[in-house]
Amino acid sequence: MEISSTEENYLKAIYALQSSGDKPGVSTSSLSEHLNNKAASVTDMLKRLSDKKLIHYKKYKAVSLTKQGEKLAIAIVRKHRLWEVFLMEKLNFKWDEVHDMAEQLEHIKSDELIERLDAFLGQPKYDPHGDPIPNAKGVLPKPKTSALSNIQNKGHYIFVGVNEHHVDFLRHLTSIGLKIGDQIKIEEHNSYDGSYLIRINKKPGQYISHKVASNLLIEMKS
Amino acid sequence: MEISSTEENYLKAIYALQSSGDKPGVSTSSLSEHLNNKAASVTDMLKRLSDKKLIHYKKYKAVSLTKQGEKLAIAIVRKHRLWEVFLMEKLNFKWDEVHDMAEQLEHIKSDELIERLDAFLGQPKYDPHGDPIPNAKGVLPKPKTSALSNIQNKGHYIFVGVNEHHVDFLRHLTSIGLKIGDQIKIEEHNSYDGSYLIRINKKPGQYISHKVASNLLIEMKS
DNA sequence: AAATAAATTTAGGCTGGTCTAAAAATGATT
DNA sequence: AATCATTTTTAGACCAGCCTAAATTTATTT
Structure with a gap:
């Protein structure tokens, strides 16, 4: 069965919204927005997509991926x-530059290509944003903490990844001098607005809003 | 101006037929077939394409690329x-396996990507089939002889390239043990049917039809 | 429980890119 | 030069994927 790039983008969106949200299923409006x-x-x-058995769809109800749909979404x-x-790693792009290109490349159809690329890159477990890379069977390594x-x-x-990939956000991190692998010391947490005062690699204190903090993935310093 | 992959394929086809044929312009029927x-x-x-000023088109007449159209075709x-x-070179595919993937990859839109890829590959002048690679300005190195x-x-x-990229042809070459860089010694030429008797890397004689011969690019042993 | 608001679906329309069938133009043959 | 064959274009239709506007269903208020 032929699957278009557009259809792939829908599957990917359903998968992303499903994993990020708490309740099961994805609404038409959230997809529309996304x-x-x-x-x-x-x-x-x-x-x-329902005709193609890639999603479970009942009128007016939230949708979810079928086995087959999820398999495809994970492959993408x-x-x-x-x-x-x-x-x-190979072409030396910066992390805020790669998204659009990857959006196109992800739709190239060839299983063999992606397996060889994987081998060429040394079977990485995480991408440069810290996101886990599913293996060829669709199994995700566990995410890099919370x-x-x-x-x-x-x-x-240790700062190991991001939850948000918009260019503006990534640029903001660059502007405050934060990159993957940096040490973060939490010096203060303001519970009324959720903001933080942190030190990055022992440098002078840096203010971080709740919104930013919610998109930074960190793990315990081991 | 947005150019779709489909439009790009038409430009590429016009460019290819134009360069291969002798007379100026390309017919609707040859494009249709191609x-x-x-x-x-x-x-x-x-x-x-004419509305977009990418080709010169007059009803019932052969078409040709405009400056702009040719620029795009060469970029593809x-x-x-x-x-x-x-x-x-990097993913170790064989030469009869790469065409379909390259057909997809050629439509990825990013000038920066292709320039970095070029640098990563060491600015090659010829591709693995012996075809010349236009530089970033669209200038082609001279083809590898006749x-x-x-x-x-x-x-x-020396066998340096092919004129024909169909999988069947490439497989045929593989089956007779011929690959880029091999030495070819012409032992006999039959002028009535244009066939050849050759030796490949000094191995026993090999018969080559005119059709095959017309698609093998060779240069003088230097 | 009725009224209102919000989300979702239907209906109909548009564009890009394809097709078939028929009409028109060009080229070849006598 | 008139006919016949071929090539090319037009006309009309279809599908994917989007849109707007209107109808319908579900959710929320009061």
């Missing part, structure tokens, strides 16, 4: 992240 | 061939 499409267009596509995520590794915003305790941590 | 489309569909697209050829180099079928003299040559 894909910058009108809700009516989304409904159209949901019907097509795998491709996206492997290409990002390629772009950064968001900074889940932690109130002062202490030392 | 692209496996019906002539009516081609006419439709020719109008669109550049991308195709660079990706082929990547697939063979077809075997143009030569009647016995003597020693």
Whole structure:
């Protein structure tokens, strides 16, 4: 069965929203927003995806991926992240530059290609944003711990990934001098607005809003 | 101006047919055949490309590329061939396996990507089939000499490229043990059917039809 | 429980890219 | 030069994927 790039993008979006949200299923409107499409267009596509047995769809109800749909979605995520590794490690792109290219490359159709690329890159487990890369069978390595915003305790941590990939956010991190692998010391947590005062690699204190903190993935300093 | 992958394929086809044929301009029917489309569909697209000033089109007349159209066509050829180099040199694909993947990769939109890929590959001048790779300005290095079928003299040559990229042809070469860089000694030329008796790397004599010979690019042994 | 608001779907329309069938133009043959 | 064959274009249709506007369903208020 032929799957178009557009359909792949819908599957990917459903998968992403499903994993990020708490409740099961994804609404038409959230897809509409995520894909910058009108809700009516989304409904159209949901019907097509349902016909192809890639999603579970009942009128007016939230949708979810079938086994087959999830398999495809994970394959796309795998491709996206492997290409990002390629772009950064081999072609020296910066982390805020790779997303658009990877969005295109993820739709290249060839299983053999992606397996060889994986081998060429040394079978990486995480992409340059710290996101886990599913293996060829679709199994994800466990994510690199939790968001900074889940932690109130002062202490030392390592910045290992991000939850948000918008260019503006990544640029902001660059501007405050934060990059993957940096040490983060939590010096203060303001519980009324969720903001933090942290030190990055022992440098002078840096203020971090709750919003930013919720998108920073950290792990305990081991 | 947005150019779709489909439009790019038409430009590439016009460019290819133009360079291979002798007379100026390309006919609707040859495009139709080359692209496996019906002539009516081609006419439709020719109008669109003409509206976008990418081709010179007059009803019932052969078409040709404008400056702009040729620039784009050459850029696509550049991308195709660079990706082929990547697939063979970095991912170890065989030369009869890369075409379909390169057909997809050539449509990835990012000038920066292709320049970095070029640098990563060491700015190759020829792709693994011996075809010249246009540089970033669209200038092609001179082709690697002529077809075997143009030569009647016995003597020693080097096999440097092919004129034909169909999988069946490439497989045929593999089956007779011929690969880029091999020495070819012309032992006999039959002028009535254009066939050849050659030796490949000094191995026992090998019969080559005129058709095959016309698709083998060779240069003088230097 | 009725009224209102929000989310979702239907209906109908548009564009890109394809097709078939028929009409028109060009080229070849006598 | 008139006919016949071939090539090319037009006309009309279809599908994917999007849109707007209107109708319908579900959720929320009061």
